[in-house]
Amino acid sequence: MARTRSAGYDDQREMILAHAAELFSQRGYPATSMNQLAEACGLSKPTLYHYYRDKYALLVQIAEGHVARLAELVRGIEAEGLPAEPRLHRLIIRFVEEYADAQHAHRVLTEDVRFLEPEDRARVLVMERQVVDGFARALVELRPEFHEAQLATPVSMLLFGMINWMFTWLKPDGRLGYDRMALIVADLFFGGIHRIALTSLTPVPPPQDLQNPQEETPR
């Protein structure tokens, strides 16, 4: 609606990207028309195509840019050299903050990644994997048994489930904001991971000779 006067090229691109992220997150990528986006930006449709080659380029930029920021966030926190528990706590807090500031891009990343072409989706998935691995590494330090049981990634994904889903239902009203909810998630998670029983998890760990360990079961 508000037309920014004499904005630079990069500013215009960012403005368009922000409006695109908002519309995509609300209506979904396929259901958003370039006419709607042009109107939201206060630009003509041909002008849009001056800044972005096509509708698809917007989707790629939104998804890739957001996940790249998340991967960088993980690297930065790991570089701080904190022990596992405060590091994981900080990852949770910072991710909720980041999501709160980029809710539209985040919903696009989680819901519209399926509309990416294989090569673009592959790049995004690699970065998503780096993010999850950062959480899983901290988790393995807290519960080393998770490594052999191959539970670090699944349990990390449960954590992401709580956080990601939060942004589908929580409307911050002061009483319960994202920051407070992040603390609850952290309490729940740190309290819960020590209760996960491994007994029922290793599918059929036969009482094999532990003095003769095998790296891989040959078949």
Next chain:
Amino acid sequence: MARTRSAGYDDQREMILAHAAELFSQRGYPATSMNQLAEACGLSKPTLYHYYRDKYALLVQIAEGHVARLAELVRGIEAEGLPAEPRLHRLIIRFVEEYADAQHAHRVLTEDVRFLEPEDRARVLVMERQVVDGFARALVELRPEFHEAQLATPVSMLLFGMINWMFTWLKPDGRLGYDRMALIVADLFFGGIHRIALTSLTPVPPPQDLQNPQEETPR
């Protein structure tokens, strides 16, 4: 693909609905064409319109039917009269089972509910609320402090986050199936809810006179 011979009217409707749920869950409601659906069903497009008034009727039926089954599931489990903890445990296990059997409908419910018209969406949201309330009731029995702190629903939503998100990333491979993952979720949740500190949650609970309780703060 497989054209069912001499299927009854109701059978045909169910077959179409199942294919619609699958396509909607894969491509999203707006990006799915009636031509694609007709092809998937092995029917002509006019024949589709013999069974359903329009594309939108399919969306309503998928979402409403699924959430109605979930609400009924909650009612059935509550009718068993179990104590809170085993009841909540059973809710978790049964919901994961139900989602696993209705993954397509579930993704449509969670992602395409935004395309419902207001009156239809309102009905769906009422049933979703009944589902969440069933979980929240059990949670309040386990941690009564959650009631006053108004945390029962938010914490229940964290549980739904873990479960709902599970179906976006977990590809059951035998080693880690939905059933095993449900047990992990239950362990994590039951372990975690007792660690959620209320101290940092009640925003500014002034040390007011507890012997003179007020039902509502007048303003």
Next chain:
DNA sequence: CCTACCGATCGGTAGG
């Protein structure tokens, strides 16, 4: 940067 369009495909329905 706008008006004016295109090839195609959309959801939905005609006649028979």
Next chain:
DNA sequence: CCTACCGATCGGTAGG
């Protein structure tokens, strides 16, 4: 006349 459909095409609109 009904039902259960078919091949063909409708009026509008999508991305570009």
